[in-house]
Amino acid sequence: MSSLPSSASEPAGGVATGTMSPMAAGTGLPLKTGEGAQPVAPGIWLLHGQGQSFVAETSAGLVVVDAGPGGKVTAGMIEALRRCSDAPVHALCYSHGHAGYNAGVPQWLEHARERGEPAPRLIAHRNVPRRYARYRETQALQQHLNEMQFRMPPGSFAMRLHEPEETFDRHLVIGEGEQRVELMWAPSETDCCIAVWCPAQRVLYGGPAVIDSIPNIGTPLRTLRDPVRWADTLEDLLALNPEQVVREFGPTIVGAQAVREVLGRTTLALRWLRTETVRLMNEGLGEREILARIRYPEDLFGPEWMRPTYGDRSYIVRDIYRSENGWWDRNPTSLHPAPPEDVARALGEAIADKAAVLAQARRHAEGGRLQLALHVIDLLALAEGEAPEFAEARRLKAGWLRERAPQVQTYISKSLYHHGAARLEAQANAARPAANPDGKRGALPDASASAGHS
Numbered sequence: 001m002s003s004l005p006s007s008a009s010e011p012a013g014g015v016a017t018g019t020m021s022p023m024a025a026g027t028g029l030p031l032k033t034g035e036g037a038q039p040v041a042p043g044i045w046l047l048h049g050q051g052q053s054f055v056a057e058t059s060a061g062l063v064v065v066d067a068g069p070g071g072k073v074t075a076g077m078i079e080a081l082r083r084c085s086d087a088p089v090h091a092l093c094y095s096h097g098h099a100g101y102n103a104g105v106p107q108w109l110e111h112a113r114e115r116g117e118p119a120p121r122l123i124a125h126r127n128v129p130r131r132y133a134r135y136r137e138t139q140a141l142q143q144h145l146n147e148m149q150f151r152m153p154p155g156s157f158a159m160r161l162h163e164p165e166e167t168f169d170r171h172l173v174i175g176e177g178e179q180r181v182e183l184m185w186a187p188s189e190t191d192c193c194i195a196v197w198c199p200a201q202r203v204l205y206g207g208p209a210v211i212d213s214i215p216n217i218g219t220p221l222r223t224l225r226d227p228v229r230w231a232d233t234l235e236d237l238l239a240l241n242p243e244q245v246v247r248e249f250g251p252t253i254v255g256a257q258a259v260r261e262v263l264g265r266t267t268l269a270l271r272w273l274r275t276e277t278v279r280l281m282n283e284g285l286g287e288r289e290i291l292a293r294i295r296y297p298e299d300l301f302g303p304e305w306m307r308p309t310y311g312d313r314s315y316i317v318r319d320i321y322r323s324e325n326g327w328w329d330r331n332p333t334s335l336h337p338a339p340p341e342d343v344a345r346a347l348g349e350a351i352a353d354k355a356a357v358l359a360q361a362r363r364h365a366e367g368g369r370l371q372l373a374l375h376v377i378d379l380l381a382l383a384e385g386e387a388p389e390f391a392e393a394r395r396l397k398a399g400w401l402r403e404r405a406p407q408v409q410t411y412i413s414k415s416l417y418h419h420g421a422a423r424l425e426a427q428a429n430a431a432r433p434a435a436n437p438d439g440k441r442g443a444l445p446d447a448s449a450s451a452g453h454s
């Protein structure tokens with residue numbers, strides 16, 4: 001597929017490149033990859049929806065992986081598919097259970113009804129229903145997390161889950177002989193990811209296991225993901241010796257050599273992260289010390305498909321650390337902390353020369369050391385009390401968070417910097433309702449009313 005313009009996902013001054021764009025320009029939809037259908041091989045297409053959906057013609061009918069996020073996007077996918085094939089849809093398969101990828105199932109069911117055809121089978125890995133149950137249990141939390149991650153206005157994320165009707169464990173074949181596809185469990189981003197193998201054309205749909213960005217492990221708001229399991233999956237997929245690999249995001253990998261290069265080197269990078277993080281943990285280092293010490297080899301992390309446009313290699317290190325350590329940050333103060341409001345008040349009372357703290361933080365910011373400026377300003381920005389320096393500290397912090405966002409490549413860190421700034425700005429506006437002449441403070445750089453990825 002061609003590169004997407006990604007400017008819509010960026011606040012002014014930001015840089016985002018490539019196809020792993022969390023927002024398609026102009027759509028306002030997180031993770032929409034474009035429009036229309038794209039032929040991959042005879043009887044195989046990819047459809048642009050939330051990520052890239054996959055369609056293969058089998059002797060049983062069409063197998064479609066991912067119904068899309070619903071609404072106009074799914075309607076466009078159905079329309080695009082019908083320009084390619086008139087065959088009935090035999091099965092809708094879930095690439096994985098993240099929100100939004102299959103919110104559009106009812107529209108496909110309606111489409112089959114209108115054509116007088118039987119309802120498609122709804123097939124997912126057996127871990128999808130368990131994930132959906134967890135999402136229902138934690139619905140308000142999921143809403144909050146997704147709104148932060150995807151820069152959506154509070155209250156705008158709607159979790160629409162459509163339960164699959166049929167699940168499988170490791171392997172499921174649809175169709176017969178040359179006209180069959182094989183669904184395979186491909187645990188990677190989640191424990192419910194699948195891949196689809198079309199043996200006749202030697203085409204593999206890699207699902208979330210294969211994206212043109214560093215593997216999405218360890219993002220700040222998500223549960224633990226295992227890089228070693230992801231590497232094992234990539235090796236299993238590589239063993240099929242595909243001629244083409246269709247990714248969930250990004251251009252199709254064409255040619256056995258390129259497939260070996262991309263999947264093979266990604267595997268090596270994930271295994272290296274595990275080995276190196278474990279080595280540093282064994283030396284007795286804590287999480288932040290490891291982040292400061294680790295040096296990432298260019299041959300593993302330099303390739304285009306490893307760019308940290310969505311996730312980040314430091315996120316992966318943190319997840320590996322988390323998988324072998326408890327929650328404690330190794331500062332005894334944090335073991336049994338005082339209530340946050342007491343700490344905030346005590347901090348405010350403790351800092352006698354507040355102006356000196358502000359001045360020192362400003363010096364760091366002016367010297368280009370924004371991260372240090374943030375650490376210093378937190379002495380006052382987290383404090384509570386009447387002193388005007390506290391409000392000034394929060395105003396400075398909000399501005400520095402906005403400046404910090406374009407300094408990092410990962411979409412998720414950018415989102416969280418902007419989210420933090422917006423909260424501080426909203427707090428300031430609430431304290432001074434008349435002092436908001438431009439109405440701009442508190443704005444998020446992107447707002448969307450659609451469901452998200454994780």
Ligand SMILES: [Zn+2]
Binds near residue numbers: 096098189208453454
């Ligand atoms: Zn996902």
